[in-house]
Amino acid sequence: MCPAPKVSAVRGFRDVLPDESHVWRRVEQCAEEIFTDYGFAPVSLPVLERVDLFARSLGDTSDVVEKEMFAFEDRDGTTVALRPEATASTVRAYLEGGPGAQAGRARYWYAGPMFRRERPQRGRYRQFQQIGAEIFGEAGPMADAELVLMLADYLAAIGVRDTRLLLGTVGDGRCRPAYRDVLRAYAAARREALCANCRQRLERNPLRLLDCKEEACRAEMAGAPLLSDHLCGECAEHFVAVRRLLDGEGVAYEFTPRLVRGLDYYSRTAFEVLASGLGAQNAVGGGGRYDGLVEALGGPSVPALGFALGVDRLAMVLEAPEGVSSEGTAVLPLNEAAAGPALSLATRLRRGGHRVLLEPPGRSVKAMLRAADRQGARLAVLLGDDELAGGTLTIRDLRQRRDHPGVLPVDVTATRFAEWMRAQNEGGA
């Protein structure tokens, strides 16, 4: 008979297997601890939304909306999309069920999968995991500084080293349009030297001209006027205040006047965190203010700001923790007859809070001990004919490579087992 064909994962979608999964769990737990200390509450939002939500938030001319959404028409005719990011959804949730309708304050954080139909490469996937935090109803620069501080605290706590925090401002609805015209005029004079993409950007979204990866375009745009020189008085003041607060707290950042974010909803403060060792996809997080978005989505005028971190990329720069079952106990039934008593013992110990690895019977003692060792077990409990006949267990300390035969009965309780382990530890184990 022919073997059945294998079904592979869809391009750009991947499995997160235990070694990496443990890192994901750890970074999410750490986010929960730190974000809670900063007054954020968890939210869990749908992965499917009406496509309009994103088209109206991220910008019609953003790459995400133009070409990267997994959008389709549902059977009832509604056009829906897998969320490419969660800020727009958080605003919707804030308005629909949260205090948004009354323009109330809120701090939300979330973790979950996002979907973008980008070209897959190292660190860039079509489904990826984000951890994000959003603040609603705080207009002053202190909130910007607090958010960046939380991000810095978080990165330090999970142990990401060699990061660069790029900080800039993208102005607001008052100063940006005028700057856009200045930039368009500058680029129009160099039109012929720009790539086809940039010629389109020139018409549709000139700010993105500063974000082109083509060497020729970068060279042409290197001397372009800076938005930081065209800010309105209020935006300039806000940014100075944010920087002063961050400087006061000793947060290291690089002022980056050309910082361009790929999503259009930003206003004023914008930032990005880059990590070394990731190659081309080196942004582990980004965010900023988006004071106009709540209103653009039909709500009252509510200032807001936030950030999101890419968990896949964080996991690439963080080390996998030690084997999970370290300090655990392996129960090894040496033959089929020992399977029942071994299962009872494992269950008793587990119900008593022990971490137990139960090996299937029927392999050699050597193979079982090797498996227990590989999984990080500290002790192996052997149950074979001799043990069943004598009614006592053989316990092997896998680190000290020492056997303790006959010290505990086969029907040992979890408490007695724990006492014995403690005594071993105190005895200098």
Ligand code: HAM
């Ligand atoms: P973003 O910069 O588009 O911002 O994404 C944030 C992070 O998600 C990136 O820095 C990166 O680490 C990760 N990421 C993005 N695309 C991919 C991908 N294809 N594969 C792997 N990781 C990826 C946002 O999404 C905004 N919602 C952030 C925000 C929240 N702004 C205000 N509030």
